[in-house]
Amino acid sequence: MADQALRQQRKSATYATLQTLTPPQPGKSDIAIYDDQNQWTVNVQLIRGPDDPPVAAQNANLAYDALTATRKFYHDVLGRESIDNAGLTIDGNVNFGVQYDNAFWDGSEMVFGNGDNVIFKDFTNDVDVPGHELTHGVTQYTAGLGYTDQTGALNEATSDIMGACIDQYVSGQDAGTFNWLIGEGVMADDLYGEAIRSMAHPGTAYDDPLLGKDPQPDSMAGYVPNGDPHVNSGIINRVFYLIATDLGSFPAAKLWYATLQNLWPTAVFADTAHVASEMARILARDGVVARQAPQTVRAAFHEVGIS
Ligand SMILES: [Zn+2]
Incomplete structure (x- = not known):
């Protein structure tokens, strides 16, 4: 989510995991939370195990609830059993490192920093953060998208897309009422009102002396090769915002999930437009999404300059 070293680390972690993947054992999709006690290592002390009641540490409970919500969204809306679709236990780590300004999925663990309270606060404070990070795990087990150029942007967007849908699932919202902001709940107090990204209006999430201006383009006119x-x-x-606005967020999530399962590790934007249109036809025929879905999908990609 933040720095270059971390992204490199995630990239290596993803590829290493893929190469050494052992066949998943059927699991119960358990959730377990570890307190890393501000060390730079994971799984230091188990503080809330599967089905345990809430504990004293607020961030451990927020992490437990967010991971539970993510698992439930994938199960109830998308019919997927945990990250690997085989009931993988989801380990969450809180209090990782010292004032660590990030959260990440390392290929097998969800890790939350406390934030430095200048830019970010504790990363357990917004469910779209773990929703985003755990979706990197789902992507790893499905399309296996790489992490460079358009393929990497697809990987990142897929995480924001599912993170936003999980946020809506938890708060009982849909496309029309949701703010389509990622990470607004983890901004430090001085940055109240800012967010990490805006899905509805990319490029408008923040503009302040501390962070500078949001560099995201909202169409291919601003694409950075x-x-x-x-x-x-x-x-x-x-x-995705345009598709969800027309079809509803959860039908749109089903469409994106079907697309993800039919993409491949080097897929680019145009491939995604093609596969998503095909999935829209199939899902519309089956009554999963509205009949106009193929036109909605083509129009959305067309609007941002992808065809
Ligand atoms: Zn990400």
Whole structure:
């Protein structure tokens, strides 16, 4: 979510995991929370195990609830059993490192920093953060999208897309009422009102002396060749926003999930437009999404300059 070193780390972690993947054992999709006690390592001390009642530490409970909500969204809306679709136990880590300004999925663990309280506060404070990070795990197990250029932007956008849908699932909202902001709940007090990204209007999430101005483009006119996946993902985020606005967020999530399962590790924007249109036809025929879905999908990609 934030720095270059971390992204590199995630990239290696993703590929390493793919290469050494052992066949998943059927699991119960359990949730377990560890307190890393401000060390730079994970799984230091188990503080809330599967089905345990709430504990004293607020961020451990927020993490437990957010991971539970993510698992439930994938199960109830998309019919998926945990991240690997085989009931993988989801381990969450709170209090990782010291004033660590990030949260990440390392290929097998969800890790939350406390934030430095200048830019970010504790990363357990917004459900779209773990929703985003755990979706990197789902992507790893499905399309296996890489992490460079358009492919990387698709990987990033898919995480924002599902993170936003999980946020709506938890708060009982839909496309018309949701703010389509990512991470507004983890901004430090001095940055109240800002967010990490805006899916409805990429490029408008923040503009202040501390962070500068949001660099996301909202169409191919602003596409940065070989750019940071967190920048170009704005183009795809806006595509999803347009689709969700017409079809509803959860039908749109089903469409995106079907698309993800039919993409491949080097897929680019045009591939996604093609596969999403095909999925729209199939899902419309089956009554999963509205009849106009193929036109909605084509129009959304067309609007941002992808065809
Ligand atoms: Zn990400």
